[in-house]
Structure formats: structure tokens, C-alpha cells
Amino acid sequence: MTALPILQFGTSRFLQAHADLFISQAMAGGQAVGPITVVQSSGDTARAARLAGLVGGYPVRVEGILDGAQVRETITVSSVARSLSTASEWDEVVRAFVQDTAIVLSNTGDSGFAPQPSDTGAVFDQSMSYPAKLTLLLRARFAAGGAPIQIMPMELIVGNGAVLKARVMELARGEDAFQRYLEQDVTWVNSLVDRIVSQPLEPAGAVAEPYALWAIEDQPKLIVPCEHPSVQVVASLEQIEALKLFVLNLGHTFLVEHWQAAQGGPDVLVRQLVQDEAALTALKTVLSDEVRPAFVAAGLGAEFDAYVATTLDRFANPYLDHRIADIAQNHAQKVTRRIAAMLDWAVAQGDTSPKPVLTDIVARNKETT
The missing domain is CATH 1.10.1040.10 (N-(1-d-carboxylethyl)-l-norvaline Dehydrogenase; domain 2)
Known part of the structure; x- marks a missing residue:
């Protein structure tokens, strides 16, 4: 396995044409990053074909005007090596998170962070919000020895890393040792993503504009997922x-x-x-x-x-x-x-x-x- 295996929560066409594409290009250029395991956290069975279609290679059509020039190209994205679903493969998601993951990406939609009644449960429930599922996974990693990990939400929320950390810390209230792990060994990254991804391709893939940005706020211990022209590390977002x-x-x-x-x-x-x-x-x-x-x-x-x-x-x-x-x-x-x-x-x-x-x-x- 390469140096930076990634676990990604979300199967959106945005991720397909953004982070997954950047990481695919970085891997093709010899960078020690990936592969990506994609986790469907919604449990939506209607998206099973998309989940399967991500593995191995899918197309992204990039179309538009960039610097006054017409751009029309198709890129094959091959960074996704595996796909899982929390609804049917939770135990394997836990194993992959605990044993195989260096970086976690997420883009779980505008309602993905919304608290749910089941969030405070001690055992997994598919109806839990993404932060609650992440808390269970981090607790399992901590119990297994607590290797450091980097969490990089890509939801369009100001201070997304800080917001996600605050919710996980809230769910871990009263667990002093676990909270110390969350503070000291988990790197919570604020980032901002930008690319218009206009339509999906079936069973997987997307159509996107040439413009793309992944702005990542600098901090101690930050691991930049890949080097790419669209990835920028900035002092402040x-x-x-x-x-x-x-x-x-x-x-x-x-x-x-x-x-x-x-x-x-x-x-x-x-x-x-x-x-x-x-x-x-x-x-x-x-x-x-x-x-x-x-x-x-x-x-x-x-x-x-x-x-x-x-x-x-x-x-x-x-x-x-x-x-x-x-x-x-x-x-x-x-x-x-x-x-x-x-x-x-x-x-x-x-x-x-x-x-x-x-x-x-x-x-x-x-x-x-």
C-alpha cells in the first residue's frame, strides 16, 4: 500500500471530478498518495451502481473556457481502488479506518452534519449523522492504539474542520483520554473546494468546468494530500x-x-x-x-x-x-x-x-x- 491511503465518505459527482481526479493525476505522476477507499454513508441502495462504478476507472469530461481558450477533454480517474457502504459493511469500514487509513475526506451533502436522534448511541446505527459515525470510528482507532490521523471535511461549511471537530468533541464528552487523543493526534483541517460539476455520467463519472480549487488552511502537522496545480495551501481561508x-x-x-x-x-x-x-x-x-x-x-x-x-x-x-x-x-x-x-x-x-x-x-x- 502506498504512503497515504485515503478513506473517503461520499460518492458525489463533485468528489469524483475534484479530489478523486487530483489524487488520480498525482498517483499517475508517481506521488506516494492513495489509493482511495470510497464509503457510501447514506445507505442509499439506488446508488449501488455508482458505488461499484467508481472502482478501477471512470471518466470526467472537462469542458469550458480557460484563459480564453476552449477546453474539451476526457480524463480517466483511477484513484478509487475499493468501495464500501456503511449500511451493509460497517465492520469492514471500521477495520479499514482503524488499520489502513492516513487521511479521511468527506463531502456528505448540505445535511450531512445535521445532528440526528441516534447520534448519542454507543453502537452503530445507519441513521446517525456523519459526525456521529466518525466519532465511533475514531473511538475504535483510539481503542486499537490511537495512531495519528488527518480529517479533511470538504463540505461547504465555513471552518469545516473546526466545526466537525467541535461536534465530535461534543459527542465524546466525558471521555477524557479519548478527547486528549482527538486533540493531540487527530489533525482537523479546514479547507475550501470550488468547481462547478454540472452533471453525472452513468454509472460513475461527471462533467465539470476547467476551473478548480482546493484551498487548504495551513497548520502544524498538516499533510497535503497531493501536489497539484489546483491544490493551494494558504495561511488563512x-x-x-x-x-x-x-x-x-x-x-x-x-x-x-x-x-x-x-x-x-x-x-x-x-x-x-x-x-x-x-x-x-x-x-x-x-x-x-x-x-x-x-x-x-x-x-x-x-x-x-x-x-x-x-x-x-x-x-x-x-x-x-x-x-x-x-x-x-x-x-x-x-x-x-x-x-x-x-x-x-x-x-x-x-x-x-x-x-x-x-x-x-x-x-x-x-x-x-
């Missing part, structure tokens, strides 16, 4: 997080609101929306009038303007069929994380200018968040 969450992600969620209000069909694409004058004008207006003042207050006006231009180009990518209905999944949670969070962030930067459109969106979605 704050600026990148603000731009990503409050421009690109907020822009997507704002377009969902526009689409819902217009009662658009299920096959409407993001690029079609930004080709519509009314939708594009509404998006540009909310970004300039309600979002930009916060970035100006933070001293990031120039960075905001450049990122907005890049984002609008990405939204208009002529090759990606990015369905707005896909973005609309878990919409209320996304409003909380992207729009309500931006309103709070703006105040923290000293921006108290009125933001009526965004405030109204938060109010409309508050009852279901």
Missing part, C-alpha cells in the same frame, strides 16, 4: 471563503429564488438564466448593491470585482448543462449558509447598508431552515 460562499454560492442560490419565482421548468440551466436579461440584471444588481458594500468594508473591493467577473463567465459556460433544479436541492439550508451568513458577515465587517432583497429571501426561507 477567510478571503477565499468569503468570495466563494458570498459570490459564487450566493449567486447560485439567488438564481434559484429567481427561477422559483418565475415557476421555471425542471430542465432550466444556469447558463440559460444568465442569458436572460431580467435574471442577469437582478443577479448583478444584488451583487453590486447588497454584497459589494460588505467586501468594500472588508478592504476587498478589487478582489470582489475580479471574482464577480470570473464567476459570471463560469455561470455562462456554454458547455455545461448545470441544472438549476440540482442547485435547488436543500435550498433552505443553502439560504442559511450562503445568504444569512453573508448578512452576518457584512455586519461584522462594519457594513450596515440596507440589503432588502437578500433579507427578504432569508425571511421567506426561515420557517423551513
